[in-house]
Amino acid sequence: MSGPRFEPVRTVRAYERIVEQVEQAIESGALSPGQRLPSERDLMGQFSVSRSTVREALRVLQARGLVRSRPGDPNGAEVLPFSSDALQKSMASLARVEGLSLGELVQFRMVLDGSANLLAARLRTAGQLAEMEAAIERMRAAVTEGYDAFSAADVAFHDAVARASGNKLIQICVEVVRSIVLGLVADRLADAPDREALMRRSIRHHEEVLAAVRDGDGPLAARLARQTMYDYYAGYVPAAERPALRALLDQPPTVPE
Amino acid sequence: MSGPRFEPVRTVRAYERIVEQVEQAIESGALSPGQRLPSERDLMGQFSVSRSTVREALRVLQARGLVRSRPGDPNGAEVLPFSSDALQKSMASLARVEGLSLGELVQFRMVLDGSANLLAARLRTAGQLAEMEAAIERMRAAVTEGYDAFSAADVAFHDAVARASGNKLIQICVEVVRSIVLGLVADRLADAPDREALMRRSIRHHEEVLAAVRDGDGPLAARLARQTMYDYYAGYVPAAERPALRALLDQPPTVPE
DNA sequence: CGTAGCCTACTGGTCCGACCAGTGCACTAG
DNA sequence: CTAGTGCACTGGTCGGACCAGTAGGCTACG
Structure with a gap:
């Protein structure tokens, strides 16, 4: 038939x-x-x-x-060599059209950055570890130089971790989402009154993350990375969205209430 | 001057x-x-x-x-209403130009799907839970119907989880990356000799994941979801890339050797 | 009166030929 | 040998033209 x-x-x-x-x-x-x-x-x-x-x-x-x-x-x-520009453009337009909230973006960064650290802790080379250390060193130096230099060093650290994860897709997505988030909050971060204290705390957190990565403790590195991200951005996320972010925090088994 | x-x-x-x-x-x-x-x-x-x-x-x-x-x-x-088509296109072209390996794609799916389950376990509504159950039910029915129906039901389950995560970005990325992965291995999955056994095992895994989501045990759901993904695709990933995937598996604290 | 079929007024897709404002390079005049 | 000029290209824009579709109104037939 x-x-x-x-x-x-x-x-x-x-x-x-x-x-x-x-x-x-x-x-x-x-x-x-x-x-x-x-x-x-x-x-x-x-x-x-x-x-x-x-x-x-x-x-x-x-x-x-x-x-x-x-x-x-x-x-x-x-x-042109491939660039994530097109990817970023469509994701940025997605962010506007679909009305992605800052909370969702930060949450996504927590997921990505956490996973990147998890993988980096197990797969990083000595050279990549050195890159991370150098980035933190620049963060320390930048405390007195101002927000832009600090932010650049911060970005360099996260990029180094993403590279060390060995997954190009993670690397690119980290980059894309981060630039969108920074575009949304950069001015507020730069104008924070207690900026210097924020920077110092952020550096301490990054040092802890680096230590975990150096020790090869993936789950710890992931947990610390998520916590660092949360602490850094939670203040800019509407209170109503924060519980969803915290759902990513208490990772180890389950924390009984 | x-x-x-x-x-x-x-x-x-x-x-x-x-x-x-x-x-x-x-x-x-x-x-x-x-x-x-x-x-x-x-x-x-x-x-x-x-x-x-x-x-x-x-x-x-x-x-x-x-x-x-x-x-x-x-x-x-x-x-047009927003669709992830553009996003998918640029990511797919990225996959080709940058030479993303199947391993990296599957790894990314493990990260996303794991996180989606983690969040879904804590945020899912009763209705979303019902959707997941319905999807698994369709998977059971599809074992005799063939690969296409099974795959569609499988996709529906993962979509339901992604929706329940409450994060549209996760939802979209899950969709985009999945379609790329399926495009790469669909024929091989459909032609697998032990297809039916594969399907049954996959259903059992999905049931375990669902149970964890229902119980609100996020970390367990995440771990099971990653394991399910690994078991389903590892065979198609070159052996050299598998260790990187397994780095995402032994999640709870760290498993001593 | 109802409907099947045509006809027209649109649409987007493609082609052509033309002009402009830039750019790089060869050539020339100093 | 160098500084300057011009030419031969480039991409950006314009206007007009034709084609193949589509939808919907109109007509003529049953």
Whole structure:
């Protein structure tokens, strides 16, 4: 009874085919970052389409963060190294459109950072450990230099941990979510009246986390990292959302009430 | 000496201005999902640009998953509800370009799913619990129906847990990463010789997870969820990557060797 | 009177040709 | 040999044109 199964014909736009081809060329390595695409006028010849179509394809590729074009450049569009920009953009727009709360973002960071520390404690190399130490050292120095330097060193520490986790996806997500969170609270953090005390406490917490990572105690490192994150941001999270964050804290078995 | 500080002029392309305006209109709620944009020919009047420029802007908006246009539609482009499509696309392209391994993806799922269960155990409502039970029930029924039905029910269970976590970001990331992983191993899972045994074991694991969630034992639920994920996928992960996955398993304090 | 079918007025997709403002490089004049 | 100029490109924008769809009104037939 069932003859040949016909599939609904998906009408494919010309510019989509171009996007596909270029995308595949990049993913397959035929085009590597830094290389240039032919000029739009060349491409219209190669693809046998008009320049408008080529341009629409390039717009899509550009929106996805794969290429960049600059007017007047004697070469064509430049193939970009992967950057999490596109990822970050869609996640940031998600944060606005879906109405992600600061609480959810911080909670997600607690999850990611905790896991990163857990993994880092078991997989870190000596060099990565040194990076973390150096970052904390810079945090200490930055207490007197001001918030920006401190924040940069703080970021460097968390990045080092994320790298040590050995999971690029964790690394990227940590980066993306952190930049969104910082964008939301940076001004408030910078203006905190008791800023210096905050910094010193944060440094102490980071030292504890580092010690756990050095000792290879993953669960402890994870717990401390979550606690550190909570302490640092809880004040900016609406009280109603804090219980959900604390649900991530009392990790070891279950703490009886 | 320093006169008025001149900022470098950032030349803004016309189509970018259009993207900005429409994007903002959507984020501010002035345009809500389901509504239609004016036709391209209308827009070129409203923005005082040519149709090419309007179209390039629409391409970008479309690439970001904000609108969709269909030829022949008597209305203009449709404003889409947020979907994780764009997010998924950039993450999928990331997976290819950055060469994310299956191991890293599964590891990330273990992290997310574990955390989702931890949170769900403490925050789930009775209704969400019922959803999870229903999903497992469908998994049982699907053992005889085949892999597709089973997989769909499995997905429904994990989605229910993610929803119960109360964190939309976790929910979305779970969805995105899962679809990438399934895309990589779906055929191998479907063709597994001992498929039925696999399914039954998976159901038993899910039941244990559900029990822990029902009892409100977050850490246990998280540990079981990670273990379930590991058991289900470890066979498809290269042996060299498995130790990194197992680093997420022996969670409770630390298991002495 | 009801409906099946056509016709029209739209839509987006594609093409073409043109012009502008930048950029880099070769060539030239000092 | 160097400083300056011009040319030959680039991408960005414009306007007009045509096509293939779609939806909905209109007509003509039953």
